Amino acid sequence: MPATPGVAVFGVPRTPVSGYEVVRMNESIDTLRQEFEQDFAAISDMETWKSVRDRYLARDSGVITTALKKLRDIPKEDRPAFGQAMNRLRTFVEERLQEKFAAVRDADLASKLQKTDVTRPGFPISLGAVHPIKQLQKEIEQIFVSMGFQVFDLPEIEKDYYNFEALNMPRNHPARDAQDTFYFDQTNLLRTHCSAVQVHSMEAMKPPIRAISTGKVYRRDPFDATHSPMFYQVDVIVVEEGITMGDLKGMLDAFLKRLFGPGTLMRLRPGFFPFVEPGAEVDISCIFCSGRGCAKCKQSGWIEILGAGMVHPKVLRMSNIDDSRYSGFAWGMGIDRVAILKYGVDDIRLFFDNDLRFLRQF
Ligand SMILES: [Zn+2]
Known part of the structure; x- marks a missing residue:
C-alpha cells in the first residue's frame, strides 16, 4: 500500500x-x-x-x-x-x-x-446515389465543358436587374407576367431562369464568351404532374465576332444528338423571348416514335424542347459589349423536362417526392 x-x-x-x-x-x-x-x-x-x-x-x-x-x-x-x-x-x-x-x-x-469476434459479419451499409436530375445536370455540364464552355455557379437569390432588367425586361414589361416571380423585396427575388448567366458572363469576361449555368429556378406555378414551383434549368450563351444563327443551329444539333442519341433530328420555329432577336422554339424528333407520330407527340412527330435565339443587341449593349462588332446566341432548357422525356416519366412530382423505390431505378 x-x-x-x-x-x-x-x-x-x-x-x-x-x-x-x-x-x-x-x-x-x-x-x-x-x-x-x-x-x-x-x-x-x-x-x-x-x-x-x-x-x-x-x-x-x-x-x-x-x-x-x-x-x-x-x-x-x-x-x-x-x-x-x-x-x-x-x-x-x-x-x-x-x-x-x-x-x-x-x-x-x-x-x-x-x-471481439472479428469474424462476425458487419452491418450492411446502405449506399446513397446521385439524384437522377443531378446526374443529368452533370451530364449536360460535361458536354459543354468538352466543347470549351465555362460553367458559372450563380446564386438562386438574384437581383431583379440580372434576372429581368439587363435581359431587356424592364419593370412593367409584359413578359414578366409569364414568369410569376417569388420576390423578397423590390430588388431581390428567387431567379426564374438561369439566363442571368448571359449578363454575369458578359460582365466577367471579354469576348469570346462561351458560358453555361445550370441549377434550380423558381416560379409561382402549381405543383402538379407537369408543373413544379421549383425546377432545374440550363442556360447557354456564346458571344464572339461573326456568330450567326447557323452557329446556333450547328451547336444545338451537336448537343441534342449527344443528349438524346445520334439519330435525333431538330427543327426551329419562330418564337419570342425578350432577350433574343430573332428568337426560336426548338423541337426534336419524337424520341418515343422516332418521328412517326404517337400520343406523346400528339401525332406530330416533334417534341418542343427549348427556347433559343440571337442575343438581343440591347442586352449586349447593357453589358458593355460592342454590338457592332460582336454577336451571340443564347438558349435555355428545362432539365426536368429532359429527364421526363429521357426516362419516360409522366409526373414531374416523382422526381421531388424522394420515394426511394422510384429513385433506385436510376
Ligand atoms: Zn411521338
Missing part, C-alpha cells in the same frame, strides 16, 4: 529551516520516489497507467506539480537545491511513464481484440 504521497513536502513552514529541515525535504523526495515506484509497479492497464500519471503529474492536483508550486514557501537559499531535486523526480516520473505507455496500450488493444 503506497503511503499518502508527499506528506513531508506539503506544509513546509515559512520560517527559515535548518540544515536538518533540508535533509528532511530530501528524505521526503526519496519517499515520494519510492511511493511512485510502488504505484508504477502496480500499473496493469491503461486505466491504472492514467491514474498514476494523474496522481503525480496532473496540472492542478498532481503530487509533484503541487509540491513545485509550494517552492515559494521554502527559504530562498534552499530553493535551488529543492527545485532541482523535484525537477529530477518529475523527469524521472515522466520518463518511466512514457516507457510504459506503448506496452500498456498494446496490452489494452490485445485484451479488447480478445473480447
